[in-house]
Amino acid sequence: AGIEDVRAELRPEDKAAAIAELGQHGSVAMIGDGINDAPALAAADIGIAKGATGSDAAIESADVAFTGHDLRPLPRAFDHARRGRHIINQNIILSLLIIIALLPLALFGVLGLAAVVLVHEIAEVIVILNGLRAARTRKEQIV
Secondary structure, eight states: OOOOOOOOSOOHHHHHHHHHHHHTSSOOEEEEOSGGGHHHHHHSSEEEEEOTTSOHHHHHHOSEEESSSOOTTHHHHHHHHHHHHHHHHHHHHHHHHHHHHHHHHHHTTSSOHHHHHHHHHHHHHHHHHHHHGGGOOOOOOOO
16 A cells, blocks of 8 residues: 555554654554544544444544455545545536636626526536546556
């Protein structure tokens, strides 16, 4: 999974201190499965709970929960999240551009109310369809 800094056998307060220390240098991900991991999972930029038998507190405190103990899916999950963020940004930009274009057209009477509403509703459908792409996962290529 590309993890370079591993710290184990820490008490809950030591975990929280380690998260704070590492947070000064950039984004921090914390992986845990027990109740003593919950504060550190919540303090991390990305909290990852692992194991279906993990404590409810750890799972609730985490941003992401994996059902197993295998961490190899982490890079794929991060790629999926980045793709989702990209699609969300596309939708925000498209929505803003449409509003910026429709507002003066409506104010100056170039388009009537019905036409503005129609264009806006069509744009909403396009934004929704684009957003649905975020739910799809990319198929892994077999080499």
